Amino acid sequence: MFDKILIANRGEIACRISRTCRHLGIRTVAVYSDPDRQALHVQACDEAWPIGPAPARESYLNAERILEVARRSGAQAIHPGYGFLSENAEFAQACADAGIVFIGPSPEAIRAMGSKSAAKAIMERAGVPLVPGDHGEDQCPDRLAQVAQEIGYPVLIKASAGGGGKGMRRVDHPEDFAAALEAARRESAAAFGDDRVLIEKYLIQPRHVEVQVFADTHGHVVHLFERDCSVQRRHQKVIEEAPAPGLDAIQRRQLGETAVAAARAIGYVGAGTVEFIMDGRGAFYFMEMNTRLQVEHPVTEMITGLDLVAWQLQVACGEPLPRNQEGIGFTGHAFEARIYAEDADRDFLPATGVIRHLRTPEASPHVRIDTGVGEGDEISVHYDPMIAKLVVWDQDRERALNRLRRALRSFIVVGTTTNVDFLARVAVHPDFRGARIDTSFIEAHRDALCPRPGALGPAPVVAAALHELLRVEQDSRDQAYHSGDPFSPWHATHGWQLNGDGYRALHFMDPSRDRDLQVEVHGHGEEYQLTWAGGTHRARGELQGDGHLHLQLDGIHLDAWVLEDGPRLTVVLDAETHTLVRHDPLAAGMDDEVKDGSLVAPMPGMVVTVHVGPGDRVAEGDPLMVLEAMKMEYVIHAFAPGEVEAVYYGEGDQVAEGATLLALHMEEEEQ
Template sequence: MFTKILIANRGEIACRVIATCQRLGIATVAVYSDADRNARHVRLADEAIAIGPAPARESYLRGDAILEAARRTGAQAIHPGYGFLSENAGFAQACAEAGIVFIGPSAAAIRAMGDKSAAKALMQQAGVPLTPGYHGDEQIPEFLRKQADSIGYPVLIKASAGGGGKGMRRVDDSATFTEALASCQREAQSAFGNAHVLVEKYVERPRHIEIQVFGDSHGNVVYLFERDCSVQRRHQKVLEEAPAPGMTPERRAAMGKAAVDAARAVNYVGAGTVEFIAGPDGDFYFMEMNTRLQVEHPVTECITGTDLVEWQLRVASGEPLPLQQDQLQIRGHALEARLYAEDADRGFLPSTGTLRHLRLPANTAHVRVDAGVEQGDAITPFYDPMIAKLIVWDVDRDAALRRMQQALAECEVVGVTTNAAFLRRLVMTDSFTQAKLDTALIEREQAALAPNDGDSDPALWALAAIAGVATSEAASRDARDPHSPWQAQDGWRLGAAAARMLTLEHRGAQRSVTVQGAGEQWTVHIDGNALQGSGRLAGEALRVQIGEQLHRATVIRDGSELYLFGSEGVQRFTLHDPVSEADQSVADAGSLVAPMPGRIVATLVAPGTAVKRGAPLLVLEAMKMEHTLQAPADGTVQGYRVKAGDQVGDGAVLVDFEAA
């Protein structure tokens, strides 16, 4: 076994590898970019080496810098995690030539499976079922469009050199094929340095089922059963579970055999995932093989009682697989949800900022949290915006589902917008609870997944108003001189208590609420009704009785934003200050601004063009994905303030736009 390894990655996977190494007594070396100087994986590792500026291509994608760090620290092996260089055959080859073990498959296996077109030809020879499509080398747009026409729509354009939903588009007709192809190729070139794509038949109502495989250098290959990863948006996984609901023993055995055959075809050593598209009639087709550990591997660990990172380390050091196929069994059911810094209500736009408050569920026998950040850390525009993975396990799917609902409700995040509320609505939809799974589940459940425009429960607004007043009083008590009457904000006066009027906004609705009282007795006037409240704020814990209902919430005040975290998740209110907002400038009312930091890829219409609401105006690349910004209304594009290639910050004015 190794005595020291270097982790060529960041975030939760780097932290996970470090934890396993610590348990096994292996010293660890972290590498970091300028943006990650104070990151959690850097703090956890025994040693840390800087490898370059924030952009991944100047740091985490620099194999030479990572190898030099390994040489300097005496690391015997490099664990690539997932993403970055984990499926880079050139890097795996460079490690071998430097006498450093690459904890993964051989460079030859990565090359064989890394090019989707070549991999499908290899799988055809191995007898693994394939989806109908074009997997050749010709990349002329008109030729590819004709191939799509002959395959029959809908088709799927996929980047040949990568995964993670990048460089992938569904196309429903010939007229939109060329535009979708150009976008896929740009995204593939940016993410993987290779614009090559393939075109396949899009299987209707498909399920995405993948098989975890593991091989060693002694000729053993096993499969650790399946994961259902059908719940996706933009071809990126959102929820994963193991085992796949409704999987029969016969189908499991057939898919497991196909996956093992695929691995044996390239003499595979290490952890890998063979991904299949499964049709509603029980048919399944090989999609690709990911020659690395997957983000969703914890659900496999939960149902098999294994540590796949430990398996990787043991196999890479020359040991045989810890277990053979007949020793592997499924126990219970596991679910994983990816907690991202993103705004699900705005097209899943990534959110950046400092995690001013972060509280996640505690790790127990039933709940596991894999996180790469802690409170005070920043979510930057340079990398994937994952905050944590929530993994739950129980004896069956229904019990695991209840645990996931509770775990999501316990997530408290302030500083960035997260998808926690969306995930909670998602796991409570009819389709998911009843295991009616396919890759269109999110689109099918849009009505159930949409947030309310504004909660009409007066008690909720009253609770927020009391929280707003109570946090102001707490701030007054914490001031430099808490005994000074001039700093008090409790509205005290001789006679009756002062009435304080608050303007609150919640999910697009805005109300004026009047609060009287202080301490523990409150009267809240809202919509012509007076609600009586009894309770107080103790630290962050608010406990108030309104009518017959006792309300408990953790209250976090962040400037004008008020967060109430309770058993049903988070309620976010904005406290409007009419004085400070009275002079708000409207100079940019006729402009389109950047929703996040990023790079301008293309401007799509000429200045002076009249457009309809929703017309695409420009393409912004951020966090490895392209985002098309659209016209906010019918009107005219007066001009652009940016050009292709420009880097822009969050809120930068991009387009001068005149509404009709």
């Protein structure tokens, strides 16, 4: 076994690899970019080395720098994790040339599967079923459009050189093909340095099912069963589960045997994932093979009881697989929910911010938290916005799903927008509970999963008000205790007046509904009477630390968390998150309205394309500018017909969220 390995990655996967290495007595070397100097993965390893500034291409994608650190630190092997250099054949070859073990497949296997077109050709020869389409070398746009016409719309344009939803576009109509092809090529070139694409028939309501495979240098290849990854947005997975629901023993065996055949076809070694698309009849087709450990590998570990990273290390040392196929079984059911910094209500735009508070469910044999961030860490535009992976297990799918729902209720992040509320809605949706899922699940149920803000109920407002009142009373008691006269009436906070009914008024702003709230308060900590929006409620509560508030609202017992971030109060109640802002109505408010006709950046990022200039006339829906951030593109469209008055940023410029990008003189103004 190795004495020391370098982990050429960051975040939760680097922390996860370091845990296994520590258990096996292997020393670990972390690498870090400038903003990651104090990151959790740096603290988790035995030593850490800087490798460059924040942009990944200058740090985590800097192969020469990482190899230099490996040589200088005395690391015998490099574990690439996933993403970054994990599927880079040139890096794997450079490791071999330097006498350093690359913990992954051979450069030849990576190259074979790195091109989707070449991979499909290999699988076709091996008898693995393929989705109808074209994966030839001719990249002429007219020929590709003809292929799409021949196989029939809808079609899927996919980057030939990569995965993860980058460079992928669904096209439903011929007139949209050219623009989608251009966007897919541009995104593919930015993500993988290769703009080649392939065209496939888009299957209606398919499931995404993948099989975990493992192979060693002794000719042994096994599968560790399948995972269902159908719940996706932008072709990227959100919730995964193992085993895939609804498969019978014959389907499960056929999937496993086909995946093993695919691995054997390229002489594969190490951990890999063979991904299939499955139609409504249960027929499955090869999509691609990921030549690395997957983000969702924990669900396989939870049902098999195996440590896949330990297996990777053993195989990389030349040892045979610890078990043969007959010795691998599974028990129960597991889910993984990816906690992202993103805004599900704004089409899952990535979010940034500093994590002010982070509360997670208690870890146990049933609940696992994989994370690479902590309180005080920044979610920036430079890296993937994943905060954590929440993994749960139980004896069957229904029990595991109940655990997932409970765990999501106690997962709290303050300081950035997250998808936790969205995941909680998925977990309780009847179709998800009934395993009626496919890759269009989110789009089909978007209204239920991303509802528009309705009327704000009394519970979150009362919780915020109680938090403020109890905090003031606690501060008053503390001041009284440390004063020279602790029994002075001047320390009282109950609002008593000599000639009238004394009360206090609390003011909040509800930013999601753009509404000011005023709560009139009578009484004190033993019981408050709170009047808000025409209703009167009786409440009492107790602050129990860490923002936990136990309260009674009109006789009903509730538990809430109220966490402060400056003037912002995040209220988590019954698996829903609400944000209220302390508001002083007498203070001058900040004018954050954007003038009519301007278009603003919905997220921080970089301008990659500008389609228009001053004086250009545009129709409603025309693309004006393309932004890129956190591995995704966002197109700014004209919201009305008019004339472009000004363009404030050019290609390559960095922009902040809310920055005005263009000014548009709307035709309606002339009427």
